[in-house]
Amino acid sequence: MALLTFKGGIHPDDGKSLAKDKAIVELKPQGNLVYLVSQHIGAPASPIVEVGERVLKGQKIAEAGGFVSAPVYASVSGTVKAIEPHMNPTGATVNSIVVENDGEYEEAEYAPVKPLEEMTKEEILGAIGEAGVVGMGGAGFPTKVKLSPKEPDKIEYIIANCAECEPYITADYRRMIENPEKLVGGMRIVLKLFDNAKGIFGVEDNKPDCIAKLKDLTKDEPRMEVLPLKTKYPQGGERQLIYATTGRAINSAMLPADAGCVVDNVETMINIYRAVAEGKPSIERVVTVSGDAVKSPGNFLVPFGMNQAEIVEAAGGFKTEPEKMISGGPMMGFSMYTLDVPVTKTSSSILCLTKDEVAANEPTPCINCGRCVDACPSRLIPSRLADYAEHHDEAQFTAHEGLECMECGSCSFVCPAKRQLKQAIGSMRKIALANRKKK
Amino acid sequence: MSENKFKMSSSPHIRSKVTSSNIMLMVTIALLPASAFGVWNFGLPALGMLVTTTLAAVLTEYIYEKLMHKKITVNDFSAVVTGLLLGLNMPPTAPLWMGALGSVFGILVVKQLFGGLGQNFMNPALGARCFLLISFTGQMTTFIYDGVSGPTPLAMLKDGQAVDSMNMLVGRIPGTIGETSVIAIIIGAIFLILMGVIDLRIPGTYIVTFAVFVGIFGQFTKAQAGLFDPQYITSHLCGGGLMLGAWFMATDYVTSPITKKGQYVYGALLGILTGLFRLFGGSAEGVSYAIIISNLLVPLIERVTLPKPFGKGGEK
Numbered sequence: 001m002a003l004l005t006f007k008g009g010i011h012p013d014d015g016k017s018l019a020k021d022k023a024i025v026e027l028k029p030q031g032n033l034v035y036l037v038s039q040h041i042g043a044p045a046s047p048i049v050e051v052g053e054r055v056l057k058g059q060k061i062a063e064a065g066g067f068v069s070a071p072v073y074a075s076v077s078g079t080v081k082a083i084e085p086h087m088n089p090t091g092a093t094v095n096s097i098v099v100e101n102d103g104e105y106e107e108a109e110y111a112p113v114k115p116l117e118e119m120t121k122e123e124i125l126g127a128i129g130e131a132g133v134v135g136m137g138g139a140g141f142p143t144k145v146k147l148s149p150k151e152p153d154k155i156e157y158i159i160a161n162c163a164e165c166e167p168y169i170t171a172d173y174r175r176m177i178e179n180p181e182k183l184v185g186g187m188r189i190v191l192k193l194f195d196n197a198k199g200i201f202g203v204e205d206n207k208p209d210c211i212a213k214l215k216d217l218t219k220d221e222p223r224m225e226v227l228p229l230k231t232k233y234p235q236g237g238e239r240q241l242i243y244a245t246t247g248r249a250i251n252s253a254m255l256p257a258d259a260g261c262v263v264d265n266v267e268t269m270i271n272i273y274r275a276v277a278e279g280k281p282s283i284e285r286v287v288t289v290s291g292d293a294v295k296s297p298g299n300f301l302v303p304f305g306m307n308q309a310e311i312v313e314a315a316g317g318f319k320t321e322p323e324k325m326i327s328g329g330p331m332m333g334f335s336m337y338t339l340d341v342p343v344t345k346t347s348s349s350i351l352c353l354t355k356d357e358v359a360a361n362e363p364t365p366c367i368n369c370g371r372c373v374d375a376c377p378s379r380l381i382p383s384r385l386a387d388y389a390e391h392h393d394e395a396q397f398t399a400h401e402g403l404e405c406m407e408c409g410s411c412s413f414v415c416p417a418k419r420q421l422k423q424a425i426g427s428m429r430k431i432a433l434a435n436r437k438k439k
Numbered sequence: 440m441s442e443n444k445f446k447m448s449s450s451p452h453i454r455s456k457v458t459s460s461n462i463m464l465m466v467t468i469a470l471l472p473a474s475a476f477g478v479w480n481f482g483l484p485a486l487g488m489l490v491t492t493t494l495a496a497v498l499t500e501y502i503y504e505k506l507m508h509k510k511i512t513v514n515d516f517s518a519v520v521t522g523l524l525l526g527l528n529m530p531p532t533a534p535l536w537m538g539a540l541g542s543v544f545g546i547l548v549v550k551q552l553f554g555g556l557g558q559n560f561m562n563p564a565l566g567a568r569c570f571l572l573i574s575f576t577g578q579m580t581t582f583i584y585d586g587v588s589g590p591t592p593l594a595m596l597k598d599g600q601a602v603d604s605m606n607m608l609v610g611r612i613p614g615t616i617g618e619t620s621v622i623a624i625i626i627g628a629i630f631l632i633l634m635g636v637i638d639l640r641i642p643g644t645y646i647v648t649f650a651v652f653v654g655i656f657g658q659f660t661k662a663q664a665g666l667f668d669p670q671y672i673t674s675h676l677c678g679g680g681l682m683l684g685a686w687f688m689a690t691d692y693v694t695s696p697i698t699k700k701g702q703y704v705y706g707a708l709l710g711i712l713t714g715l716f717r718l719f720g721g722s723a724e725g726v727s728y729a730i731i732i733s734n735l736l737v738p739l740i741e742r743v744t745l746p747k748p749f750g751k752g753g754e755k
Contacts, residue, residue: 006749006754007749007754007755010455012453012455013453167453239749239750243749243754249749249750249754250750251748251749251750251751252750254750322445323445323446324445324446324448324452325445326452330450330451330452330453331450331451331452331453332450332451333450333452334450335445335446335447335448335450335452336445337444337445337447338445351452353452356446356448356452357452357453357454358446358448358452358454359446359448361454361458364459364512364515364556365555365556365557365558366557367459367462367517367556367557367692367693368557368692368693368695368697369459369462369692370692370697370699371457373697373698373699373746377749378748378749378750379746379747379748379749379753379754380746380748381697381698381745381746383697384697400745401748401751404748404749404750404751407450409450409451410451412450412451412454413451413453413454413455414455414457415454415455416455416457416458416459416461416462417458417459417557418454418458420449422449422450422451423448423449426449
């Protein structure tokens with residue numbers, strides 16, 4: 001049988017061999033920790049500590065600022081030094097709580113947990129929300145909200161996004177190798193919320209060891225299934241993953257719940273497990289540090305708020321002068337002009353590249369070769385959409401379904417003319433979406 | 440640690456290694472078997488013609504861009520492809536100045552005046568060939584082979600005479616420099632398919648549609664071929680510029696539809712037009728005109744073949 005997949009997509013060099021076999025190493029931060037009050041989609045959290053106050057590891061320091069929001073916890077013990085704006089990895093300035101680490105890692109006392117069987121759905125959701133769990137694949141959408149669809153009975157599939165299709169990143173891979181029982185535990189918890197749902201682990205077939213491990217762990221779980229997927233970017237894109245695993249297709253105007261699906265990535269599932277089964281808040285994540293400029297690439301368990309420069313130091317620093325720093329993967333991550341930013345709930349990776357391929361490839365005229373059309377998983381005509389975008393022709397852009405673009409970047413990757421297709425389309429999309437909201 | 444000096448850009452941060460120049464270089468390489476066969480078949484004048492058209496095309500582009508203070512783009516091999524293709528479409532006996540004039544017309548009028556690479560609405564080499572065909576019909580349609588001026592097999596076929604399709608397959612026949620050897624052309628085409636430069640959508644649809652067309656309508660011509668007469672169809676497939684046109688000119692990215700469905704429509708249109716021109720037109724040939732007319736219809740074809748997006752029916 002052909003492997004489960006979607007149409008389009010690309011096969012970049014995956015670069016995963018750099019960090020794939022490096023076991024997760026827990027890092028102890030030295031410098032100050034910076035907790036952004038906005039590490040998620042939705043209202044910023046509001047600080048509940050004062051400057052000068054001593055806080056413990058696992059103590060809540062900012063309260064959720066609304067329904068679509070998430071609280072923030074301290075990941076070390078120490079003293080609140082300041083509450084002031086600080087730069088986040090995208091370069092924006094966000095209000096932050098700065099904690100001076102006292103190096104003692106004194107942990108707060110957590111409320112005792114109940115066995116899963118005795119918990120009600122409301123209690124489970126409450127624990128997930130209270131722990132500050134958000135989508136850790138990159139979007140940062142509060143998980144409690146995602147797990148509270150209007151009609152929970154209509155959810156038929158809970159899909160664990162184990163594709164990890166971005167090149168270089170191996171954080172989820174290491175989690176699946178080292179903590180698969182927590183991942184399965186997270187799935188068990190989410191399934192408890194949805195009586196009619198089946199749990200699916202969608203794993204790209206370049207991770208046969210993970211597939212075997214998960215299959216073994218779920219062999220006595222009638223409600224869970226492990227589905228190997230074709231290794232292809234963007235197999236872990238939400239729409240592509242849902243299509244590959246269930247055959248259902250959603251467009252930009254729909255939510256996964258409209259197709260009876262909920263998708264959560266590996267790190268999120270593990271944080272759900274920690275929140276519900278261990279009663280611990282979301283304070284850390286696995287971050288891959290990789291790229292050809294790093295001395296010893298690896299995977300690190302990093303407390304939120306830790307300075308990214310410190311993490312790169314932990315990976316041995318640079319062996320060559322890097323030209324580009326990327327937060328996240330090389331396909332959808334964003335470039336950073338400084339490493340003096342904290343790790344957030346959505347920082348999956350720090351990539352340090354010796355050469356910036358974008359600067360090295362000057363755009364030339366489109367030769368209409370159609371490679372972008374073949375690569376586009378949204379089945380659009382990226383070269384034309386980019387033309388409309390460059391001419392500020394919003395009407396044509398929208399008429400040619402430009403809003404369906406999910407900005408995976410496959411078009412820019414394959415373009416032999418090296419056009420910045422995704423950049424042009426992405427900018428126009430923002431304008432068109434904003435104008436649509438105005439109407 | 441060094442700070443604040445990393446390069447910034449929008450994602451994605453990696454690029455495939457394929458560039459427009461190396462695509463054009465591969466097309467140039469793929470044209471070499473046909474070029475070599477042409478030189479072997481027709482002798483030194485053929486070599487002179489290929490060199491002249493290629494050099495003239497590159498020079499025209501260089502001089503125009505220099506005079507217009509534009510970026511010099513001759514190293515993208517696109518002008519080389521245009522010049523070489525035009526040379527392969529010339530009779531070996533045509534004067535060299537005619538080839539040079541064609542290259543100037545193709546590059547200057549068809550390509551650069553419309554905005555350069557990617558902006559031309561018509562294949563420059565074919566535009567140039569049709570310009571020369573109209574301007575110098577006699578010299579462009581006189582084919583001297585082994586010292587004898589005679590009709591091409593396609594003209595004999597049109598006249599109802601018997602032809603040797605084995606010679607046509609190998610290419611030991613009169614014709615333009617690069618169109619005679621089906622084998623040499625196919626070798627280049629297979630190379631392009633293997634390198635992922637072209638696919639079968641356009642040439643496959645073109646050739647199949649054309650074969651079906653002549654298979655059905657051959658009986659209404661002087662040849663009075665039977666329905667789907669294999670000998671008649673084979674001769675048509677191997678004759679004239681069909682193979683060179685189908686594999687190397689109909690597949691020109693710039694002047695063919697970008698939509699997949701559109702590529703099938705375009706291929707079918709080419710097959711029907713070529714069949715009409717060859718069987719019922721005034722000349723025995725029809726490929727060049729079929730392609731440039733279809734080039735002009737590309738925007739319309741694209742408009743009616745827009746794909747459906749993912750989640751709106753296009754995912755399957």
